[in-house]
Each structure stands twice: as structure tokens, then as C-alpha cells.
Amino acid sequence: MKHLIDFQDIENAEAKKLIKYVIREKQEPRNENLSKTVVMKFDEPSTRTKVSFSTASNNLGLYQIDLTKENTSSVKGESLKDEITTLIDLDVDILVLRTSSDDKKIYDDFNEIGIISAGFGKVSHPTQALVDLSTIISNDGFDYEKPFVFCGDLKHSRVFHSAVELFPKLGIEIGICAPKEFLPKNLNNFILFENIDEAIQKSSGIEILRVQKERIDNSENFNLNNYVENFQLNKAKIDKASDKLMILHPMPMNIGIEIDKYASENFRMFHRKQLSFGIAARKVALKYSLGLI
Ligand code: CP
Numbered sequence: 001m002k003h004l005i006d007f008q009d010i011e012n013a014e015a016k017k018l019i020k021y022v023i024r025e026k027q028e029p030r031n032e033n034l035s036k037t038v039v040m041k042f043d044e045p046s047t048r049t050k051v052s053f054s055t056a057s058n059n060l061g062l063y064q065i066d067l068t069k070e071n072t073s074s075v076k077g078e079s080l081k082d083e084i085t086t087l088i089d090l091d092v093d094i095l096v097l098r099t100s101s102d103d104k105k106i107y108d109d110f111n112e113i114g115i116i117s118a119g120f121g122k123v124s125h126p127t128q129a130l131v132d133l134s135t136i137i138s139n140d141g142f143d144y145e146k147p148f149v150f151c152g153d154l155k156h157s158r159v160f161h162s163a164v165e166l167f168p169k170l171g172i173e174i175g176i177c178a179p180k181e182f183l184p185k186n187l188n189n190f191i192l193f194e195n196i197d198e199a200i201q202k203s204s205g206i207e208i209l210r211v212q213k214e215r216i217d218n219s220e221n222f223n224l225n226n227y228v229e230n231f232q233l234n235k236a237k238i239d240k241a242s243d244k245l246m247i248l249h250p251m252p253m254n255i256g257i258e259i260d261k262y263a264s265e266n267f268r269m270f271h272r273k274q275l276s277f278g279i280a281a282r283k284v285a286l287k288y289s290l291g292l293i
Pocket of ligand 1: 045046047048049050119128250251252
């Protein structure tokens with residue numbers, strides 16, 4: 001079994017293969033009967049990731065068990081290590097986990113179960129990166145000569161952190177556009193855009209990221225009004241964009257914060273296209289974890 005928590009140890013060729021399989025799976029979905037057991041443990045709320053993992057699991061003929069933090073023995077003080085060892089001893093093949101924890105290393109010692117991140121804290125959401133990259137490169141008009149720009153709350157975004165690891169493996173340069181409190185510590189590997197207008201003009205596409213109010217603490221001095229005034233994607237900004245500009249959003253959207261209602265309904269928005277890759281990406285992730293890809 002293999003983990004899919006981040007892309008750090010995945011070679012470029014393997015990353016290309018994963019994306020190729022996601023696109024193929026979306027075009028020609030195939031049901032299978034793999035007869036393995038998957039535990040889905042979602043300790044944070046989810047709509048898209050949970051539904052698409054469950055559907056993918058059904059389509060692959062996996063037996064699915066749903067857990068949350070509240071209904072497992074972790075509420076009685078059981079450690080994560082004991083919990084995972086228990087799942088192994090009970091013949092679970094894959095653990096799909098959404099957690100608020102940023103710890104990715106704790107899973108290194110477990111080889112008898114595949115662990116897939118369905119969103120880890122601020123650091124990892126690999127299947128969303130597969131969804132986003134499949135959406136981007138299957139768009140005929142995508143221009144590899146220009147950067148793809150992430151706008152918004154980069155600091156708290158697991159979507160951004162997984163994309164940063166994956167997109168360059170397929171030759172896509174990453175741009176960033178955010179207020180200084182949301183910028184990454186190390187800017188070396190990014191093209192920095194001062195504002196959304198510039199990002200819109202000079203990029204192949206942009207992804208608007210949700211302001212993650214639940215992960216921002218008081219010490220960060222975040223000014224919401226300032227953010228909305230300077231970094232919201234709104235009518236004035238989107239109406240100046242090229243018709244070919246792709247705009248992604250991993251959802252859910254905070255209408256009135258990172259995006260206004262007009263922009264959220266604009267024809268340049270690809271968020272529903274992203275959703276159309278959701279089941280295929282999770283099928284590929286589950287098969288990868290089982291060692292079948
Ligand atoms: N994009 C995403 O992870 O959405 P959910 O939180 O609804 O799964």
C-alpha cells in the first residue's frame with residue numbers, strides 16, 4: 001500500500017501518469033470490483049471531497065466504513081498511532097483522512113495501510129491538486145508559457161501547498177498574488193503579482209482561494225475590509241479579463257469576501273468543471289494507494 005499525502009517523493013513522470021489517468025477516467029469511467037476495505041475518517045466538514053471519495057469507492061467496489069473524530073475511540077484518549085494500528089489489524093486497506101493536523105510525518109512508519117490525505121490542516125490536499133491540474137491541462141486554450149496564479153489566502157491553504165508541489169512537475173510555473181500577511185515565507189520559487197489586475201493580464205489562469213477564517217488567529221492582524229477592497233475578484237476586475245482566462249476556485253466560495261456574486265457566476269469560472277474531475281481524481285488516488293497504478 002502507498003500513501004498519497006504529498007507529491008514530494010513523486011517523480012515528474014509519475015505525476016504526469018496520475019494526471020493522464022484522471023483525465024482518462026473522467027472521459028471513460030470504468031467500474032471495478034476491487035473488494036478492498038477503505039475507512040473514510042473526516043474530522044473536519046467536507047462536501048465535495050467526501051462525496052467524491054465515497055462515489056469513487058463505490059465505483060471501484062470497495063467496502064466503505066465512515067468514521068469521524070466524535071464516533072471513534074480517540075474521544076476516549078486513543079492515540080492516532082493506536083488507532084491506525086487497530087485499522088491495520090482489522091484488515092483495512094486504505095485510510096482516507098481529513099484532519100486539522102499539519103503533521104505529515106507521523107504516517108511514515110505505517111506500510112501495511114495506504115493513507116490518503118483528504119485535506120490535512122494547512123499543508124496537504126493532493127486530490128484537489130489532481131482535480132485542479134486535470135481541469136487546467138484539459139482546457140485546449142491553456143498557455144504553458146504563462147504562469148498559473150494563486151490568489152488569496154495562500155498561507156492557510158492546503159490546496160495551494162499541494163499545487164505548489166504538483167504543478168511544476170508538469171511544467172507549469174506558479175504565480176502568487178496575496179496581501180503580505182498571506183504570502184509564503186520563501187518567495188524564491190514564485191512569480192509575485194502585486195494585484196489581481198496584473199495577475200489577470202499576465203497569467204494563463206488564476207485560482208481564487210477561500211479566506212480560511214477558521215484558521216486565522218488574532219495575532220495575524222488580518223484586516224477583512226482591506227482584503228475585500230484590494231484582493232476580491234469582482235465585476236470591475238473580471239470584466240477586464242480576456243475571454244480565454246480560466247478562473248478556478250476549489251470551493252466552497254465565500255461570496256462577498258474573496259469573490260463577488262457577479263464574478264462567481266461569470267462564464268470564465270471553471271469551478272463546476274473542477275467538480276467534474278472529482279470522482280475520477282479520487283478513483284485514481286484510491287487505485288494508486290492500492291498499488292494498482
Ligand atoms: N474543495 C474541498 O475540499 O471542498 P470540501 O471541503 O467540500 O471537501
